[in-house]
Amino acid sequence: xxxxxxxxxxxxxxxxxxxxxxxxxxxxxxxxxxxxxxxxxxxxxxxxxxxxxxxxxxxxxxxxxxxxxxxxxxxxxxxxxxxxxxxxxxxxxxxxxxxxxxxxxxxxxxxxxxxxxxxxxxxxxxxxxxxxxxxxxxxxxxxxxxxxxxxxxxxxxxxxxxxxxxxxxxxxxxxxxxxxxxxxxxxxxxxxxxxxxxxxxxxxxxxxxxxxxxxxxxxxxxxxxxxxxxxxxxxxxxxxxxxxxxxxxxxxxxxxxxxxxxxxxxxxxxxx
Amino acid sequence: xxxxxxxxxxxxxxxxxxxxxxxxxxxxxxxxxxxxxxxxxxxxxxxxxxxxxxxxxxxxxxxxxxxxxxxxxxxxxxxxxxxxxxxxxxxxxxxxxxxxxxxxxxxxxxxxxxxxxxxxxxxxxxxxxxxxxxxxxxxxxxxxxxxxxxxxxxxxxxxxxxxxxxxxxxxxxxxxxxxxxxxxxxxxxxxxxxxxxxxxxxxxxxxxxxxxxxxxxxxxxxxxxxxxxxxxxxxxxxxxxxxxxxxxxxxxxxxxxxxxxxxxxxxxxxxxxxxxxxxxxxxxxxxxxxxxxxxxxxxxxxxxxxxxxxxxxxxxxxxxxxxxxxxxxxxxxxxxxxxxxxxxxxxxxxxxxxxxxxxx
Ligand SMILES: Nc1ncnc2c1ncn2[C@@H]1O[C@H](COP(=O)(O)OP(=O)(O)O)[C@@H](O)[C@H]1O
Ligand SMILES: [Mg+2]
Numbered sequence: 001x002x003x004x005x006x007x008x009x010x011x012x013x014x015x016x017x018x019x020x021x022x023x024x025x026x027x028x029x030x031x032x033x034x035x036x037x038x039x040x041x042x043x044x045x046x047x048x049x050x051x052x053x054x055x056x057x058x059x060x061x062x063x064x065x066x067x068x069x070x071x072x073x074x075x076x077x078x079x080x081x082x083x084x085x086x087x088x089x090x091x092x093x094x095x096x097x098x099x100x101x102x103x104x105x106x107x108x109x110x111x112x113x114x115x116x117x118x119x120x121x122x123x124x125x126x127x128x129x130x131x132x133x134x135x136x137x138x139x140x141x142x143x144x145x146x147x148x149x150x151x152x153x154x155x156x157x158x159x160x161x162x163x164x165x166x167x168x169x170x171x172x173x174x175x176x177x178x179x180x181x182x183x184x185x186x187x188x189x190x191x192x193x194x195x196x197x198x199x200x201x202x203x204x205x206x207x208x209x210x211x212x213x214x215x216x217x218x219x220x221x222x223x224x225x226x227x228x229x230x231x232x233x234x235x236x237x238x239x240x241x242x243x244x245x246x247x248x249x250x251x252x253x254x255x256x257x258x259x260x261x262x263x264x265x266x267x268x269x270x271x272x
Numbered sequence: 273x274x275x276x277x278x279x280x281x282x283x284x285x286x287x288x289x290x291x292x293x294x295x296x297x298x299x300x301x302x303x304x305x306x307x308x309x310x311x312x313x314x315x316x317x318x319x320x321x322x323x324x325x326x327x328x329x330x331x332x333x334x335x336x337x338x339x340x341x342x343x344x345x346x347x348x349x350x351x352x353x354x355x356x357x358x359x360x361x362x363x364x365x366x367x368x369x370x371x372x373x374x375x376x377x378x379x380x381x382x383x384x385x386x387x388x389x390x391x392x393x394x395x396x397x398x399x400x401x402x403x404x405x406x407x408x409x410x411x412x413x414x415x416x417x418x419x420x421x422x423x424x425x426x427x428x429x430x431x432x433x434x435x436x437x438x439x440x441x442x443x444x445x446x447x448x449x450x451x452x453x454x455x456x457x458x459x460x461x462x463x464x465x466x467x468x469x470x471x472x473x474x475x476x477x478x479x480x481x482x483x484x485x486x487x488x489x490x491x492x493x494x495x496x497x498x499x500x501x502x503x504x505x506x507x508x509x510x511x512x513x514x515x516x517x518x519x520x521x522x523x524x525x526x527x528x529x530x531x532x533x534x535x536x537x538x539x540x541x542x543x544x545x546x547x548x549x550x551x552x553x554x555x556x557x558x559x560x561x562x563x564x565x566x567x568x569x570x571x572x573x574x575x576x577x578x579x580x581x582x583x584x585x586x587x588x589x590x591x592x593x594x595x596x597x598x599x600x601x602x603x604x605x606x607x608x609x610x611x612x613x614x615x616x617x618x619x620x621x622x623x624x625x626x627x628x629x630x631x632x
Contacts, residue, residue, distance in 0.1 A: 165357035168324050173371035173422075174345035183370075187361045 025248070032242035039237045054242035064243055067225035072250070074136055074221060075204035078143040082200045085144075086151030087193055091181050093152065094159035095167065108149040116146070120213050127214055134216040142210050147200040154199070158192025159185055198255055205251050222247045275300040275458055276321070276426060281330035283316055283482075290316050292482040293330070298460070298475070303452050305461045307469040307505070308479035314462040315354075317479070318428050321460060322351050335425055345374070350419035351428040354435065356411045358403040358418075364390075365399040368418045375422070389420040392451070409440045416451070429461040433468065445471060466506055470494070478502050500555060500629040509560045509587065511623070512597045518552040521545050526624075528554065532572045532592035540619055544632050554632065557623030560587070560600040567616020572597065576611040588613075 031039050033050040058064040092098070093105065123142060124133075132138040162185060170180045186193070211221040220228070226243040229236055276298040283291035290313045298304045306314045319325040321332065323344035332340045339347050350371075358367050365386055372382045390396045393413040403411055412432060419427055432448075433441045449472055452459055463469055469476050470490045478485040478493065478501070486498040490506075497503035503511045519537065520527035526545045528538045538556075548554060563572070565588070574590035574597055581604055588599040590613060599615055607613065624632040 163355060163357065165353045165355045166359060168344075169351070169353060169357040169359075169418075170370070171324065171344050172322060172349070172351055173418075174374035175370075179374070184359065 028241050028244050028248075031237060032245045034238060036236070036238055039241075054238040055246075057239055058242050058246065063220070063225055064222075064246070067220050067222045068246060068250075070136065070219050071205055071222040071247070074139045074143065074219075075201050077136070077140045078147055078204040079197050079200040081140065081144055082147040082151045083193060083197050086148050086196065087155050087186070087189070088181065089148075090152045090155030090159055090189075091185055093156045095164070108152055111145070111149045116209055120209060123210070124213050133214060134218050136219055138214050139204075139207075139211060139219070139221070142214070143200075143204045143207060147203060150199050150203075151193075151196040154196040155189060155192050158189045162188050201254060202251050205247070273299055275302070275335055276304075276460070277331075277333045278317075278321070279331045279333075281317070281320060281332060282328045283313070283320060283325065284328050290482050291320070291328075294479075294482075294484055296477055296484065296487065298458060300458055301456050303459045303461065303472055303474045304477060305463060305469040305473035305475070306477045306479055307463055307466060308485075309505075310464055312479045313482045314464070314479055315430050318351075318430055318460060318462050321347075321426070322349055322428055323347050324351075348422075348425040349428055350422050350424040350426075351430065352412075352415045352419055352432045354431040356403075356415040356435075358411060358414055360403050363400050363402060364395065364406070364414050364417075367403070367414055368421050371418065371422045385421045385423075386417075389417040392420065392454070393417045408436055409444065412436065412444060416448075420451075420455070425458065427457055427459040429459065431463055432461075433463075434465075448472065466508060470506065476506075478505060496631070497557075497623070498631055500557070500625050503557050503623060503625070503631075507559055507561075509598045509600060512558045512560065512563075512595075513625075514556045514558070514592070514595055514597070515627075516554055516556050518548045518550055518554060521548045521550060526554075528556065530556070530592075532574065532595070532597075534570055534573060534614075538571065540622060540624075542624060542632065547632060553627050555625040555627065555629070557625060558597070558617055559621065559623075560598040562617050562621040563597070563599040563601070563615040564617060565599060565601050565605055565613065565615050567614070570614035570616040572615045572617075574613050574615060576607045576609055576613055578609050579605070579607045590615075 032054055033052070034045075034048050035051055035053070038045050038048045093101065127133045127138045166184055166188075167180055170184055175183065206223060207221075208223045208227065211224045212227075215221065215224060222243070226240055226247060229240050229243070274297045276296075278294055278296040281291055281294045282289070294317060296304070306317060308314055316325060320327050321334075323339070323342060327340050330340070331338055334347055334349070359370065362370065368386045368389060369382050372385060377385075386399070387396070390399060393416060395410065395413050395417060398406060398410060398414070403414065406414065412435075415432070429448075433444050436444060445468060448461075452472075461468075461472060473490055475487060476490055476493055477487050480501055486493060486502045488496075493502055493506045497506060500511075500513065504513075514530055514532065516528040516530040516533075516538070518526060519529045523546050524543070525539060525541045526548055528540065529536050530538070572592065574592050577589040577591050577596075579589070580587040585600060585602050586604055588601065588605070588607060590597045590599060597615075626632060
């Protein structure tokens with residue numbers, strides 16, 4: 001490749017973007033292995049003797065373990081429900097005409113137009129009245145209302161890209177609607193479903209506002225616990241960063257696993 | 273006996289009337305081809321037979337049974353789509369087995385039927401492959417295989433060869449003709465290509481703008497087109513039309529005049545000559561392949577526009593006044609643009625149409 005000035009600018013730009021996105025991660029992960037003194041040193045120390053003290057501390061802390069468990073339960077349940085309910089809805093929206101379809105569609109998007117904090121207080125009061133505060137279920141339900149529109153949105157788009165001829169061939173082959181959904185749309189829509197599942201999982205895993213408002217002691221999620229260290233006069237940065245790393249890790253692994261499905265061009269060869 | 277019957281079938285999409293009352297019947301084992309220009313409603317008609325499109329009005333029956341409102345799968349028809357519509361995530365075997373599994377056939381029976389179809393279509397080595405690992409011609413065979421295994425009452429084809437290159441297309445055309453002969457099945461085949469229609473069909477249905485223009489065997493349509501549309505559509509290159517004036521008519525012969533005619537007049541025996549009156553205009557239809565540049569008594573005097581050398585034959589584009597005349601001839605006549613030339617024709621090959629396009 002010739003090194004033109006355009007290429008160099010392009011490379012510089014890319015490097016800047018990569019640094020900008022990855023540096024906070026580097027900072028978090030490296031700080032989780034530093035002693036408090038190293039973390040607070042100014043100018044920052046780049047070479048240091050790593051320590052596992054913070055990890056020992058948080059894994060000894062049943063609060064952190066419990067919180068990660070809670071987050072796992074809530075994010076997994078939300079994602080499973082969102083896909084289970086969202087994918088069939090998306091199939092209907094993508095392939096069938098019915099009354100009120102465009103209104104329904106608009107309602108799905110308009111859900112995303114309100115800022116979450118606007119609804120925080122009403123939702124809190126609702127949960128209080130229903131005696132659902134500090135339960136897994138309340139977070140699962142509230143996250144579902146945020147995630148379902150995204151899942152429906154992405155899956156509808158994905159299902160629409162599946163050639164309608166396939167469905168018609170299947171109809172002639174004697175498949176009913178449910179079979180068509182299961183045998184044609186689900187496998188061919190897998191990339192879109194995977195993407196929407198990732199979004200759903202990451203959202204539920206990272207969500208802080210509602211988790212803070214709707215939980216107390218029993219069902220605190222990982223982000224809530226991480227921020228709870230920021231109280232009192234001392235800021236245990238190492239512990240916060242180690243917790244942060246533990247929170248980010250599962251999501252990263254999850255995303256890496258499913259990203260394989262995203263890039264696979266499954267519809268290739270369906271039609272000429 | 274009538275096996276497939278379409279009775280005054282109509283179809284509208286909202287306000288748009290696409291099929292405007294079509295009557296077709298086909299007997300068992302017949303190869304029927306729907307031909308017509310793009311957008312005339314061929315696919316819509318075929319999809320109504322399949323049950324993929326609701327019929328707006330009229331009745332449709334297959335094998336003596338009214339299936340106008342029957343579910344697609346229960347009509348026992350199979351369809352080969354223009355896009356092939358193979359299930360991309362399934363192997364060739366599973367693609368062909370899908371319909372059989374839906375019909376809850378035993379695994380042994382499924383294996384037997386798929387193997388049989390694979391043998392007929394010579395795709396046995398491909399059974400484990402996914403569609404994306406197949407060439408266009410192989411996909412085409414799999415799509416046909418998928419329709420064979422179900423033993424349908426009627427095979428439907430929607431422009432199945434339009435995605436193939438020229439060589440493969442003529443090869444598959446021959447194979448489909450063979451398949452029809454070997455299976456003895458009833459087939460309805462849609463194409464906009466008149467060559468496919470001529471070579472495959474027992475009977476051709478020429479459609480235009482949602483209406484049947486003519487139904488007949490390839491020879492009938494070629495020899496006795498009902499109107500100028502059919503005359504122009506069947507045969508390649510297209511039939512030439514010259515507007516001539518009737519200068520004399522009696523019970524069995526006509527005198528026509530046109531500036532291009534030798535002596536400006538033509539005398540012609542014609543069975544329906546009495547229908548024409550002196551002073552009427554008539555369209556004279558001349559097929560390019562019937563015009564003879566070496567005729568001893570030529571009919572036409574023309575000016576050469578240009579000539580295309582096709583190797584064994586030459587296609588000559590000529591002109592008389594404002595009217596263009598195409599000639600297809602063997603060999604390579606030595607012609608340069610602007611040359612005067614003459615062409616003759618056997619009078620039995622002259623077609624006559626009234627000014628509104630109907631055969632005289
Ligand atoms: N689902 C549909 N909705 C509205 N118009 C349609 C639909 N399907 C086909 N048409 C119209 O019907 C006409 C005939 O289409 P089609 O049967 O596909 O023609 P062909 O196969 O002869 O090219 C076209 O004008 C097309 O635009
Ligand atoms: Mg078509």
